[in-house]
Amino acid sequence: MAENVGAVAWEERNAYVRETFINALVVKGLQLTGDRSRGSASAATLHNGRVTVTLGRGFPYLPPTVKTNVCVQRTWHQDNNGNLCLYSARERDGQPWLDAEAFLSRIDLWFEKNERGWPDDPPALDMEAYLDLPVDGRFLIYGELGDISDGYIRIKGQGMSLRLLGAGKVAKNTKKGLINGYLASIGDLDVPPRTWEELMASAPEVIRRAIARNRIGVLLVRYQRQTQQGVLAIALGPLSPSAWQPRMILSASSAPATMGLRAGPRASELADKHVYVIGAGALGSHICDGLVRAGLGRLTIRDGDILTPGNMTRHVITDLELCGIEKSVALKHLLEQRPYNRAEIFSDGAPLINPEDAPELFDRCDVIVDATADGGATLMLEDAAKATGNRFISACLQNEGTTKRVDVVPPYHGAAALPSTVNLTPTTSEAFEAGCGEPVSATPPYAIAEAAGMAVRHVVGLLVGRPPSLSGEIREGR
C-alpha cells in the first residue's frame, strides 16, 4: 500500500510539472491542440504559427520536441523528423526547458542562428542523422583514411561486420568475402544532404558510373565540416532483383587518432614514455591496461608467474586459452590486441630476485611500478631507489582490499612517507587453492579496480611532471 501511495504521488508530481509548463506556454500564446497525457506519461501538443511543440514520453526529464510550421533554410540543426536541435545532451542537467520563457527564447535563437547560417557551429559529424535512407544493419570499421586517396577500396565482410582493408580493386570473381568499395570526397558541407539524390548530386562522375555498372558494394563518403572530417558509409546493391536500394551502414573509425580521443587529457604527453611494471597479477594487470588505455608509448611487463583460471576473477585476462602461460606474456598478447593500444609492449618472465638487477632497471624506463606485493621485491626496489637517487611507485591492497595504497618511494622533496597500514583482523578464514602454497587473498575484484585506478593516476601524474601528491595516497573503506 505504501508503495502505491508513493507511485501515485510520483505520477501527480510529474503531471503537475507538465501542466504548469503547458499553462505557461499557453499564457505565452501557444495553443494546446491535444493532450492525451496520463500521470507521468506526457503526450501533449501545442502550436503557434511558427512551431509545434510536443511534450512526449520523457518530459520533464527530456525536452519537448519542436517542429517548424514554416519553411526554413536547410540546416545541420534539424533532424530527419523535422525536430529542431535545441538542446545538446550536456544541457539536460538542470532541465533548462522548464522555464517557458527561456524555452521559447531558445526557439527564437534557433531561428535567428539558422537565418545567419549558424556562424559558431561546432563541427558535429553526424550526417547519418539527416540522410533519409534505410539502415543496412552491418557495421563498418575503418582505420586511418588520410593515406588513402579517392578511389577503389577493398572491404572484408564477415557476418554483420565490415572492415576496410585498404586501397585497391577487388577481383571480379573473388570468393574471399571481399567487397569492392569506393572512397569519395565531397568536400565541405554547409547543409547535410537529406536524400540519396542530393548526396549523388555532389558525387564525382566516376562514382555515378561505377554505381551504374554495379561495380561498387560499399560507398565511403568523406566530407568536411570546418577542420573536421566525417565519413558516411552506404551499402549499394539490390535487396532483391527488382529492388535496388542504397542503405546506410553505421560506421566508425578505429584509427589511432580516434582511439586516442578518449585516452584522457595527458595522452599526448605519455606517447614517448616508458613504464616498467613489475608484477602482472590482478593489480599489475589492471595497472598495465590502464596505462595502455591512457596512451602510454612503451610498457614492459615483468612477472615470473603463470596464469591460472582462478586468477581471472580479478585479472584483466579472462581467456582460459591463455592459462598456463606466463602472466607477462599473456598480458602482452592481450594488450597488443586491444583496439586502443598504441604502446610498444615487452614482456619479461624472470622474477625480480637478484639485487644486481635492481639499479639498472631505473635507467631503462621513466617509471617503475611495483605491483608485486612481495616483500623481497618491494624492499629491494626501495633500497635500490634510495641508493641510486631514483624514485618509483609501489601499489598494493591490504586488509582484504579495504585499504588501497599508492606509495611514492621515496616521497618528493623529503616529505614524510605515508604511515604503515594497521593490519586488521581478517573477516574470512584463509582459503587455499590446489597447486598454490600461499592462501588466496580475499581482496574483491572491485577493490582491485579502484586501487589500479589510483595507481595509474599517480603514475601518469609522475610521468607528466605533475604528481598528485608528494608521498602517495591511501584510501580506506569497507
Add this chain to the structure above:
Amino acid sequence: MFCRLEELPSDLSAADVLDAVYDALLAQYDEESVTLFDRSVTVLIPGADGLYVDVVPARPSGEHWEIPTSSGSWIATNPVEMGILKEAKNDEYDGKYVPCVKLLRQVRRTLLGRQKFGGFVVEMALYKACEDGLVSGDTMAEFFASATEGVSEVFRQLADEALQLPDPSMDGEQLQFDEEADFKAAAEKFAAAAVDARSAFETAEADAGKAALLLQGIFGSNDDYENIFPMPAGFDRNGNKRANVQERTSGARQPTAGDLRFG
C-alpha cells in the same frame, strides 16, 4: 447528424418521419440504445465509451432543408452554410470558437438542468455575441469567460428587449426558439457563471485548484458523477495544493554529483 432524406414525400409530418427513423435505427440497435425525442432520435453507440449520435431527419426545402420542431412542425435550416460560418468563426478566433461552443453547451446542461433549451440556442447566442464584439481572449480560459459574459448578455436582450436573432445561414430569416424558453433565468445563471469563469481566469497559477473548483461548479459532472473539469495535478479535491508537490523550475534540480558527468 443531419439525416438528409432527399426523396421524402412532402406531406409527411415531422412526427411520422421521426417515428420511421426511430424504427429504422431500432432495427439496427437495441431498445436501450435508441431514444426518440421531439426533434431527433439519439443512438448510444454500443462499446464506444458513451458516444452517442443525435440523428436529425431533414427534408429538402427549396435551396435549404427543413428539420422537425418540438411542436411537431418543420422549420427551415441551412446546415451546410451554418457549418461554413462556424468554421469561419473558428478561424477568426484562432480555433477557440468551436471548443467554446461545446463548453457552453455543457454549461447549459449544468445550469439549466431540466429547464434547458436546445444547445443550438446557446450556439447562436455565442455567434451573436461574437458578431457584436462582446467576445475576446488570448487564451481559451479568457475566451470562455468572455463568451459566457457575452452569451448572458444576449440572453438578457432576448428576455428584456425581445431581441430577434437573424439566422446567419439564411438571408432574411430569423432564428426561432422554443416559446417556453426562459431566457431571463438563463441570463441570470449565465451571468453568475461568467463571474466565476472570469474569477477563475484571473486566479493566480499557484491557486489553480481554487480556480478549478469554480469551473467545476460551472461544468458540472458526467453520467458517472465525475467532474467534467478535472482538478489539476497537485491539488486535492478541495482545491488545496498537495504538500508533496513542488514547483520545478529550470536549474532548481541538479543531479547530486553536479553536472558534466561521464559514465
